[in-house]
Amino acid sequence: MTLHPTVRGVTDRIRERSHERRSAYLALVERMAGRTPGAERMGCANVAHAFAGMPANDKLRVVAERAPNLGVVTAYNDMLSAHAPFQHYPDIVKDEARRGGATAQVAGGVPAMCDGVTQGMPGMELSLFSRDTIAMSTAVSLSHDVFDGALMLGVCDKIVPGLLIGALHFGHLPTVFVPAGPMTSGLSNKEKSKVREQAAQGLVGRPELLAAEQKAYHDQGTCTFYGTANSNQMLLEAMGLHVPGTAFVNPGNAAREALTREATRTALGIIRGKRFAPIGQLVDERCIVNAMVALLATGGSTNHLIHWVAVARAAGITIDWNDFAALSEVVPLLSRVYPNGSADVNQFQAAGGPGYVIRELLDAGLMHEDVLTVREGGIREYTRIPALEECGALRWHDAGASKDDSVLRPATAPFSPIGGLKLLSGNLGRSVIKVSAVPDDRHVIEAPAAVFDSQDGLQKAFHDGSLERLCQQGDNGVVCVVRWQGPKANGMPELHKLTPPLAVLQGKGYRVALVTDGRMSGASGNVPAAIHVSPEALAGGPLAKVQDGDRVRLDANAGTLQVLVAEAEWNARPLAQMPAELQDNNGAGMGRELFAGMRRNALTAEEGACTWL
Incomplete structure (x- = not known):
């Protein structure tokens, strides 16, 4: 499909205005990528410190056998539902890395705060700047400089943009993002909003409001509305930074561990395949435009008109709100997910999810198809949905037609001809x-x-x-x-x-x-x-x-x-x-x-x- 002229025009303008900064950024990425691997580059005392805590077999692999070493940056904490599932992910990653003859270390942790907890409270005034704190924490985590690739474990509002900004400052590393998925559906978003409005009018008291909120937010996983956290996951799919179709698989789903193992294999595949696909190379002008288009097509969070500007800047790319506005005039609205509709993200996933949206946008010429992703098959792989077979293997299948046209519609018959x-x-x-x-x-x-x-x-x-x-x-x-x-x-x-x-x-x-x-x-x-x-x-x-x-x-x-x-x-x-x-x-x-x-x-x-x- 021929690329839409507006999409091409916006991309060209971004490329032109970003040329100087992007060129300098890519030169740095290539220079850093061309260095001798960390364990060989460092002094003996540095190496000993870096791997002192490793099991003996892992130490042998990374030091003597020069096996790839993955750095894991995690946003785990067990207070926040979205990040609680990450508790055991590092063990899964390490096990899968060993199976592949490699090693992995938890490079560091980053803070993760919840805007749902801090809404209307003094702590909310730390929220936006927690993004840059997370980016700096990511940089500190990776600064030991002994990693051949990285896995980023994070989901929510400032966490994913912060991890992404931090990772782009280590743009020479192949990097895969690993989500945890949304909680299962509880009280509907429509009913929750109704109770909130009743409480604002004094028609129900605190006990009734608290009961409704606890029915809505009831388990591990992200909130089920299409806010900033779930918009993050849609954008990472559109940028090709996930294992395809990973975004909205629930934490308790058996496929969740298999997808985490696949993320480990994906990172190792880039390193061992000698395919020059570090994150700084992947996140180019086309990739950023694909993310912007996906945001508009799904009516995603307004917070990303701030966050993705910062993400682009971290990759030497300059975008502004005029770019979003121009794209919004030609990108149709393909989904209705709360607050743009009554469905939650589980219904969005069941209707076809990110795979359906990305396929429709590619087929309509509204996304760049000629982009690098963490997978060799490119962005077309992200039009497919994963499933776990009885043998435990993952298989991907085409999203097919929308399973619910009140939630997802084709680009030929959208909810609106313009973006959200x-x-x-x-x-x-x-x-x-x-x-x-x-x-x-x-x-x-x-x-x-x-x-x-x-x-x-x-x-x-x-x-x-x-x-x-x-x-x-x-x-x-x-x-x-x-x-x-x-x-x-x-x-x-x-x-x-x-x-x-x-x-x-x-x-x-x-x-x-x-x-x-x-x-x-x-x-x-x-x-x-x-x-x-x-x-x-x-x-x-x-x-x-x-x-x-x-x-x-x-x-x-x-x-x-x-x-x-x-x-x-x-x-x-x-x-x-x-x-x-x-x-x-x-x-x-x-x-x-x-x-x-x-x-x-x-x-x-x-x-x-x-x-x-």
Whole structure:
């Protein structure tokens, strides 16, 4: 299939603007890959330290026989459901490596925090910057420099982008990502949201809300909605960094161990096959565009308009929101998974999953097929679904037709002819909106502004009834502006706790919207939300000029975000200052003081909020 001209054009523009940095990056990858293997390159004392803790047979293999040595970087902890399954993965990897005449060591661990635990709490202000902390932890793990390849064990929101950024700074290593899969389905996402809205209105109490939440989040594995964690897994499939079809196999499935063993064999296959396919070579402009297309086609998390910008930068590639916007105009929406629909990721997998989506996109000319992957068969292998045969062997089969066209549809008959994300720009700055979950009649909202300096302020206004009164006074609607939420201000927390109260008001017939320089969760719902507004208020962005009562127009159809104030008045209006009480409390407690340097150094959201450039 001929590549779509827009996909080709976006890729060409990315390649052209990235040429200098990408060339320097690839030169470094080749130089590092061409060195003598670690055990031979290092002094005797270095070698002795590196392998002192190994069993004798492994030590013999890696030192005397010069066998390949894999480094395992793991995000295991047993507090978080998504990462608890990783507990025994290193033992499986080591066993499979030995069977293949190689060795493996746990190179290090990286932190893994859960945004579901920290939503609305002070710890959420560490969340975004945990990504770069994970990247640095990955670098520390691999810095012992005795590895011929790497396996990355991680799943959730900041963990996979952090592991990927860290791995790309060791771009000379063949690297395979190893997921753990989603938990089995519990209380439906629709029913969970209903109880949350009832709780926001005081119709049910804490016991009922807690019971519902525990039915939804009930076992090991990732959450079952299509938020950032599961979007990560879809993107890694589209980039060819997994064993094909690995993403959404449940932790308890017998195929899970077989797929982990296959990941080990895949990494060793690259090393021994002398196929120059280190991760820095695989993740090129085409690979990044394939990930962007997959995100748009599935209505994935808005967080990736930050994270994948940072991932691309780690590979010497520069992308921006204009690239996402251009692709969104031609990439159709192929899936409806909560919050874009009622299905969960288990239903998505049963309907055909990533294999179906990737096949449809390739056949429609919307993905690059001429890309390297961790498998010799290329990206076409990722259109197939794995199954475990009675003999214990893995076999892959074609995804076939959609098993449920309310969840997955072909590119010839999509849910929408355009992708799930839109770029907004205007005199309030540049921002993004996830339109795939928003009803068509809510794509344009114009109403007076209600300005809040914190998410707590909005919550208070909802609970005391003043926000609804503003709706009644303001043309049956309100645009809530929540500022001082950017990377430099407080680490750019997710503001998912604002979804239920705004959804309640919307459900009463009011026309409401959110405008913020903060983030929303990957599970943000059907309330129009212009997020990641850049530049942020603390950096002199125009959100700092908005006043209560200013008319604000959010138009997702036209791609605009405007405050309807006379230009002369707007230009003359001074910037508000971050309230003193917020400055005094900013970064106080919960370890936030340790991240002050990251807040100072953070780039804009559109530049990936990177703290290391």
